[in-house]
Amino acid sequence: MVSKLVLAHGKDWLLPGDTSDLQLLHSDCSDQLLVCPPHLGRGYFQEILLKDDLALVILDYTLNQDVWVDLLNESSFLEFEFQLVGPGAGYSFFIPHFGLKEFGVKRLQRRLFKIEVVFKQPLLVTYFQAFMERLSPQTRYIAERVIQTIYLHLHQRERLILTTSEMLNRIVQSKDAVDSHLTLERILPESLYSETIAFKYVNRNPITSVMQQVIGQILSCPYQGEIRRAYLERKALKLVSLQLEMLIQRRLNESKLNYICQAASILRNQITHPPAVEALAKQVGTNRLKLNQGFHKLYGTTPFGYLQDCRLWQARRLLMTSNLSIGEVSGAVGYTSCSRFATAFRKKMGINPKSFQIQTY
Known part of the structure; x- marks a missing residue:
């Protein structure tokens, strides 16, 4: 059996939960807790708001059926993801979302346990640029062409000459209604789309022992209140900086x-x-x-x-x-x-x- 979910936001399929839930490794009354509907599986989504433009998310769930997700992201955000259990276990991922429609399948009986560091504006652009600066020249060129193509599609009437950074800002700040059928596959020309497979590999890097240590500190945080928030913010940003360092090593490997x-x-x-x-x-x-x-x-x-x-x-x-x-x-x-x-x-x-x-x- 396959259930279909049509969502405006990625977490809309979940139900409200209680931060006193014993499943949680740690919690605070300020956290947002959502739980998996019983007919789909079991588990939780815990969002810890660190700043207005920065959140730490802990997800741990297992589905009892395949779920087809039809997702219209109504806003732009950026994820640095660290998978501990699941199909990408042992790897970190960089995942940008530009308010476009996305499709995917959540698999039956596959436990997914991961940490996400999520950026919104204005930090979103800062960390996206940090990511691009660490790419090889060839891969950076592909990324710039993708951004330019998305920008021109969303702002067809504009005739401004903008830098890549300015175009990225315009994309994530766009208030225009997004076409419900607008996907990256429909926007990008075939020749450019074929090159974007490069990001599948650049975005996927092993979780190092140092990252594992920081992840362990996040999952076993002993603090509460403002001290907890400040502690988790430092650890979340440390994880991101470690992931960005991996890109520098990858660029060196590519040159060799x-x-x-x-x-x-x-x-x-x-x-x-x-x-x-x-x-x-x-x-x-x-x-x-x-x-x-x-x-x-x-x-x-x-x-x-x-x-x-x-x-x-x-x-x-x-x-x-x-x-x-x-x-x-x-x-x-x-x-x-x-x-x-x-x-x-x-x-x-x-x-x-x-x-x-x-x-x-």
Whole structure:
């Protein structure tokens, strides 16, 4: 069974809870506590407001059925996420939201336990810029083009010459009503959308032992009241600074493994007829072993795994924006077997491609 949730905000599916709930590791009467509806599962969402533009969120829940989420974010916000249990356990993520429609599946019987540090304006732009400054020049260029495309779509009548920072400010401060069908997949041209797969890997970095120590301090906070708020604010910002430091190390790795970035670019642009691993290695001036080692170091997967991610990334866009059949989408992204495509898509997205197309097109 799959339940469908149509939401204006990501937490609208939850019910009010009580901060005296024994599930909580610690709490204060000023916290906002929401709990999972019993018919969907069990667990909680605890939001600790640290400042007007900064919050710490602790989530711990398990669902008893798959849940399809159709989410219209009515405002912009930025998440630095640290997954402790779940599909991304052991990794930290940088997740920007620009008030666009989003889709996804919350999976049956998968416990999700994570910490989020959430920024709104004005800190949102400050930390988004800090993130961009730590990207490699190539990835930063893609990010700037994405921001420019979103800005031009939301402000079509304006003819101002703005910096990337100014465009970002205009996006997050926009008071215009957002089209209920407006998604990143519909806004970005195909060539740019294919490049955004780079963010899937840049945004995902291992949780280090130092991060684990800070997370432990957050989860075992012994204080109450204003002292608790100040303590958690320091720890939350420390976590974010540690995550940003990881980007600097990643940029150094990318500069040392430039041939791996070249190989990844080749795969992104040749998803229908990619070169074999041996040919790809030769094309970028290395051998099969070093190619596989480099992909694992930068992307945490094999060249084939990276190629499959690129194919499914493009398939997601085609299913949302075109009237192609499932077989046509499968062929358009390089699969010779429709059943293998459907299996790979469901494993990655949590839903079969036809159902996804019906829900999103």
